[in-house]
Amino acid sequence: MDSGIKSRIFDMILNVIVFFSVLVCLIPMLYVASVSLSSNSAILSRRVYIWPVELTFDSYRVVFADKTMIRSLLFTVVLTLVFTAMSMMMTILMAYPLSKKGLKGRNFFLLMVVITMYFSGGMIPDYILIKNLGLLNKVGALIFPGLISAFNMIVLKTFFSNLPESLEESALIDGANYLTILVRIVLPLSLPVLATLSLFYAVGRWNYFMDSLLYITDSKLYPIQLKLYQIVYNNMQPEISAIEGSIASNLLPESLKAASVMFCTIPILLVYPWLQKHFVQGIMIGSIKG
Amino acid sequence: MRKKALAIISMIFGIMLIVTATAGCAPTGGQTSTQQPSTGSTDTGKTETPTTTAKPVELRVEVFDRGTPGQTPVDNNYWTKWIQENFGNPNNIKVTFVPCPRSQEVDTLNVWMATGDAPDICLTYDVATVYNYYKEGGLSDLTDALNQYGAQLKQYLGDDLLKYGVYGGRQYAIIAKRVIQANTGTFIRKDWLEKLGLPIPDTTDEFYQTLKAFKEKNPGNVDKVIPYAMTHDVDYVAYGFFQTFLEDVSDKDYYVKNRLFLPGWKEGARYLNKLYNEGLISPEFPLDRDGKMRDEDVIRGYAGSYGGNYDLALRNVPGHNTNLKKNFPDAEFIPIDPFTNIYSGKHRKELYDPTGIRMIVPKTSQAKVDAVIKYLNWMADPDVLFFLQFGEEGVHHTIVDGLPMLTQVEGEKMMPSLQNIDYTLIVNGIYLADATKRIKANAFSYPGNEHLFEDSYNLAIRDGYVNPGAGLIPTDADAKYGKVLDDKELEIYAKSITAKPEEFDAVWDSLIQEYLAAGGQEVLDQRAKLWDELRGN
Amino acid sequence: MRRNYLLYLFLVLPVAYFFIFKYVPMYGVTIAFKDYNMFLGIWKSPWNNFATFKEIFSMKEFFRAVKNTFFLNTLDLVAGFPAPIILAIILSELRNQTYKRISQTILYLPHFLSWIVIGSLTIQLFSAQSGLVNTLIEKLGFEPIPFLTEKTPWIITYTLSGVWQSAGWNAIIYLAAIAGINPELYEAATVDGAGRLRRIWHITLPCIKTTIIILLILNVGRIAQIGFDRPYAMGNYLVTDVSDVISTFVYRVGLRSGRFSTATAVGFFQSVVGMVFLITANYIAEKLGEQGIW
Secondary structure, eight states: OTTSHHHHHHHHHHHHHHHHHHHHHHHHHHHHHHHHTSOHHHHHTTOOSSSOSSOOOHHHHHHHHOHHHHHHHHHHHHHHHHHHHHHHHHHHHHHHHHTOTTOTTHHHHHHHHHHHHHOOOOHHHHHHHHHHTTOTTSTHHHHSTTSOOHHHHHHHHHHHHHSOHHHHHHHHHTTOOHHHIIIIIIHHHTHHHHHHHHHHHHHHHHHOOHHHHHHOOOGGGOOHHHHHHHHHHHTTHHHHHHHHTOOOOOOOOTHHHHHHHHHHHHHHHHHHHHHHGGGSTTTTTTOOOO | OHHHHHHHHHHHHHHHHHHHHHHHSOOTTTOOOOSSOOOOOOOSSOOOOOSSSSOOEEEEEEEEEOOOTTOOOTTSSHHHHHHIIIIITTTTEEEEEEEEEGGGHHHHHHHHHHHTOOOSBEEESOHHHHHHHHHTTOBOOOHHHHHHHOHHHHHHHOHHHHGGGEETTEEOEEEEEESOOOOEEEEEEHHHHHHHTOOOOOSHHHHHHHHHHHHHHOTTOOSOOEEEEOOSOHHHHTHHHHHHHOOOOOHHHHHHHTTTTSTTHHHHHHHHHHHHHTTOBOTTGGGOSSSHHHHHHHHTTOEEEEEEETTGGGOSSSOHHHHHHHHOTTOOEEEEOOOOOTTTOOOOEEEOOSEEEEEEOBGGGGGGHHHHHHHHHHHTSHHHHHHHHHOSBTTTEEEETTEEEEOOOOSTTOOSSGGGTTTOTTEESOOOSSHHHHHHGGGGGSTTOHHHHHHHHHHHHTTEEEOTTTTSOOOHHHHHHHHHHHHHHHHHHHHHHHSOGGGHHHHHHHHHHHHIIIIIHHHHHHHHHHHHHHHOO | OOTHHHHHHHHHHHHHHHIIIIIGGGGGGGGGGBOOOTTTHHHHSOBOTTHHHHHHHTOHHHHHHHHHHHHHHHHHHHHHTHHHHHHHHHHHHOSOHHHHHHHHHHHTGGGGSOHHHHHHHHHHHHOTTTOHHHHHHHHTTOOOOOTTTSHHHHHHHHHHHHHHHHHHHHHHHHHHHHHTSOHHHHHHHHHTTOOHHHHIIIIIHHHTHHHHHHHHHHHHTTTTOOOSHHHHHHOOTTSHHHHOOHHHHHHHHTSGGGOHHHHHHHHHHHHHHHHHHHHHHHHHHHHTTOOOOO
């Protein structure tokens, strides 16, 4: 039945659709990668397509030669890992109780969370809070404010509430408490969504640097994205030096912008395949029954 | 079961506590937690005893951080130490630098001011911001300190310049001197002119004929000819076309009518519309928001001429001449100044006003105004300025033909910003005591194009004038609608220039009405009122 | 319930987080109702009640921005919401696991390009004069299409580029949902004679229905909010009538020199509208028998 003609045609159509989608997504990335490895004049002469022209590693060389870059990269990796672990922990701690329809006060808490998705104090009260908590210029300023994403929490809560109640009920009857159920039953069954949300948190933290711009003045704590942004911003120096009335300097070329994009993307490319195995279908099966 | 549960819970909480504790304390790197960045240490091997036994006054100075790769920390390096040694120690002042990312200068400043965290000396290029702070009572009065401790500073800057920082009769901002007031320029392909045997155009009409010749005869033999390459920033890059038709008006009118309403300005736009419809201008200029499309057209050899910053063709980045020559070895853009005003015959153009960055002292730092002025005053010493800008001879610069030429330095002694502009607060641009040398020294910044620099500069200041309204405090309407109207103006150019010639008037007039309704009328009215109040008639 | 104490214990830290980091600073919302003077601070700045709102509502450009925001967001929803779902289903139906894994990874790559980069890429591809796509179109003998300089083509370009950028990434959550479907269901259906399409329709979709609904509600709730980068990077002065949205409007009007009141007031307006949409969408979903947020 599955190997029938209809099924094979279906497969072929799917493969074709996927192939074209992949092409459409891949080619621009190849272009960006090529630009990061091409010479400035080739780029501006529009001779670069999907392969480097006049191969130069200058942009990467500049980035890697700067020791603070490497340190910043390591710092960002550690920051991202710690942040993701803490965020996931907090999100799980919140999503699980709120997934229990019978819990008293549940609706209140949910409303409280939803309100924060829309209303917030803004840049200045946030800054004052961070300052008063003594977190200015500390790693904590990059971890605590964004610790729980209401969006992620609601998604997780939904997944939890979709788990078959029978699993938990039988465990409860056996005398297990909620902590055991959470750790032994619920979490193992939720690996796909946990992996997804971890990815969301990790990528979110990896890419975001606006908070660093505001809260961090110690350059040792600059995430790698911020340092790269600075470099690219300096690339706009012709305008700045016009305003400043200074002379334009020996700046880094167009390819640097592209190199910084590659910097953002490559780490995630390395991490993702490792997470992918959790998206294999049927992972829920073989679960604890009864 | 219970025990295990408790064990797990306490482990989780334990981990979180530890992480919290460490996250709240030392940042990675083992630095002791402190709200202020590390101070410039005076560890230079010299033992300086302060001349008084009083506690040193702390002076916090903002410094831009441009994130230049390989830079030394902007708040603790060779230069900050030198400053502390030569200014701080003799005056019993501890100078601390507070970094601010250059890309966020206004936002960060706003937050600092709003939360009372600002350094003693704050910097900004945004004049409206400074005025707003003044209006809201956020700035310290510098007048007395300036009179008492700022003699050298006052002499260096001059009253005309300092006036830009006077509000309500008192000095609230120190204004940096801007050395180069040259603003816009025009460039043309020398080799194309030579190929067609044409002279360098010297009037607007000659320029027009030249553009037509470029289009018809394609001297570069390229697929696409763009005689005049333009970006969306029309009034800036195509300034000459507008200047051609401007009538002479009173200073007041020039300030009030703000380009769009000046008699003759519309004619400039009409002329551009004509040129556009004849195919002489970049067909998609409204899309070119960052100049990249123009840069590409220039480097690929399509563009015959273009306008913009007076030194644009000479710069290393985007490297018009440099990269163009890689594709076409005989090609070169040279500076020209063809636009002549039909009334006066002059090659009129607007210059930058002589101001650079603004230095302000927040109200919360009122007690430090003396230290501030002393610092800036010290900086006005020509030897100090020279060292900060050029460093040590043989290390940071060499003397070529009697002029200092900066050399690339890496490592500990490097300058995080060119000519240390982020430390030399009181001047924007190369400053040499000898005025004749000042301009020439700039040529070194354009390797490969030095021979073109003096021409670019001289043409750019020929018949130049500063907007008579420069330095006036912004009106409320300006502060409120400024950016909206700037955008609207660019919209007017985009739509009217690309319209068909017979539709030009209709498009222009209706968009002008929208401009007026979006706050433009208020700006006109308030500017007129302000002028009358402050300058008489 | 005795056991419930654990659940409340779990909630302690998260609730503390929300209280400290979200609710404590929330007094900043009052800036929308005050004449904010940054040196007096938020508490001491004088109230002006709804004066800021009146000022904003009197600006014609504000209403144009609101209209464009809603229009573009709705298009995004219509085009961009189904795409990741379809993509996830297609991917999960692929036989070759390696092909599936590699494709999945490549498909989310566009998510990592900033809109500034995408904006300049679109110019290189779609500009009527020099864009690659139009060069091809011309070679085929057709007239170049003004993808970026005329209103309707621009809207289409804007929407499709948004789909391209986010479909692969947004598909991940649906892939996670699909991964949780019991394979025995598929086996049973196959035995019953259901073909591929019917299996998708009767098993895959219903099983991920809750996920779809909740994401739909959350996205409808975002209809009044719009990022800055995308409309700014993709827009230009010839299409401002359709490309100027609330975020670009605020950027021009609100944020210069401390005009925080305007920015906050507009944000407040967006928040109220957004929340109304969210609650309405949730209500409709629950009335239809689906599980909403509550």
